[in-house]
Amino acid sequence: MRVLFVASEAVPYCKTGGLADVTGALFKELKKMGINVLMVLPYYRQLIRSDNIVTTGLRIEVRQNSRSYLCSLYTSTDKDTLFIDIPELFDREGIYGDTRGDYPDNDTRFSIFSRATLMAVKSMGFQPDVIHMHDWHTALIPLYLKTIHREDAFFVNTATVLTIHNLGYQGLFPPGSLKNIGISPAFFTPEGIEFYGKVNFLKAGIVFSDVITTVSSRYAEEITTEEYGFGLDGVLRRRRDVLYGVINGIEYDRWSPEIDPYIHAHYHHRDL
Template sequence: MKNGLKVLIVASEAAPFIKSGGLGDVVGSLPKALQEQGVDVRVVIPRHMSVKSSEMHDVKYLGEFDVHLFWRIQRAKVLVKPQEVPIYFIENDFYFGRGGLYGYGDDNERFAFFGKAVLDMMAMLDFYPDVLHCNDWQTGPICMYLKEIYSKMVYYSRIKTLFTIHNLQYQGNFDKSTMEIIGVPYYCYENGSVEFYNNVSFMKMGLNYADRISTVSETYAKEIQTWEYGYGMDGILRSRQEVLSGIVNGIDYLANNPETDSRIVCNYNADQLEGKAENKRDLQECLGLEKRDVPIISMITRLADQKGLDILSYVFHEMMQRDVQFVLLGTGETRFEYFFREMAKRYPGRASLNIFFDETLAQQIYAGSDLFLMPSRFEPCGLGQLFSLRYGTVPIVRKTGGLADTIFQYHSETKEGNGFLFESYDGGGILWALDQALQVYYKGKDEWNHVVKNAMNSNYSWANSASKYIKLYEILKKEGTPVE
């Protein structure tokens, strides 16, 4: 590889094999962009039972070994899918032969096992990366094991760690008895390195033991150092702010290209927007919406407070009093599923509430909508607004996290900006930003096409973000190189 960097990306999920959210998308896309820029990059995830079997047909068995956790010994099998970016799987049915990814009573033991298995796998493969790029709480133990145990071995001593926070709200906090399972000295708990309000925190392991920390937008990197967004970790993050970076996620511009996407009914680009109008008409027909030229507002989201659905529900009727149509796709909290099912009955022909998830329908919604709503309470990066920009569906977002770093207010006078923003976390903010967007929409097609083209010409491909990660990796590699 031309830049000589060796990187192993470690995560609990990766698209297209298995994903539960944005983490899987990132781990599925970033390595390809790194590889294109000359990095020897590989990926390792657990072999969950629900990994898509269609993606496993040419996977090869490489070997196996025992992993010791306190008194329990479990076997780790290593599989590899040989491709441009090799992906390794740690297989153990006792821990990962289950239907879901997370939420089990022994998640502490499952991911401690995974962490040790990843480190032991390196010796089996004779592959020692310059940088171990760990992602979210599930990989926190790796940073701790490397510093407390493995760094005493010569081949591990030069490995540096980057720990990326995708969502600080999810921390992997477990009972204090976890210390007996993970097999590190008890002083790690007593000195506060892993202790978090009388629990053991896998997130805190990553934050304290990693050589560098990153998160998925510059604004979120600042926000998580405050009490409001820090979820109890803000003090640690402030103490390590010199090694904390924010790098906005990207999306795969080849897989998500309105000019070539086979999942939408009519391809188009920023210079030929007639095809987008055709996608809008098709979306109305497929979802039973009135076939009228009114703005379609869409959301593709988890149904949760974080995504702003609490404030949206307060002003939903006011929003629908404007001459708009509304499309939702997603699942989540029961109260929100119930609310939107009721709204579908209340607004037949004007609201299509799809309480499930379908990737093809998602692409059709991105292509056929006019506006994409993300009124998030907080949003580390957000991918929905990046997909919507790519397809010329203009975002309406709250100015927080990655939304603040990727969406810029449109001004009719200067013709600059790619969306509409509001700051206050309340329903009034949503309505204010929506009215700003509708004013531009009703000025006519020429005016609206300015903001649509600005959206489509925004560049959030992985190439830019990968370059920033490479700079971090190079800093870490230099730190890990012994002085001659």
């Protein structure tokens, strides 16, 4: 099985919070299981000095909203992680924003990254059986597969899985964002990606992904309620038949009390 694993952050390359810990650990476990998995990340400024990232020599061009974005492809030295370099979008001080707040063009940044991901793996011949997206930043991918790539034989047998790590972060943008992300106004409906007058990236993933997972069975139930659904409980209830809770695991080679560098004394369960 070939799995394309797409995220905005993952340890050890880039991190702002717990999302990076989970994606990095899950990626490692999939590899241990013998799955042919390729992770794709943006090539942030913070990665430029990393010694284990090298150029592939490949470039792709994404055209969107009357603009052209030239993307250079880099890879980890073990070839299991692909980095997409779009300097005008990702060569910045922060990952999602700076001291003034979120970058106002985050819609463009992550839509171009998502489109470039699909174009990059096609140019490399990595034909995924499953594309696994994480949170709102990559949640447009299933919509692009059903629009821009709807007649693309390369992805005809590709299934999509969206994991919701934190429903509170949805990627909300004004209606004008439709032009920025290259999506027809026909999808700006309550049944599509419209959310109280705004474009909702995460909702796009919820509506158009084949399968939706979240971080536990309990959370999967909670987010279908008005109390914890952050306004998306209705659409999640409509997709309940493909919504699953998969509890986060523990990365024992990082967090085991036998080796954890952040605790005063190491111990084993046999010591208790």
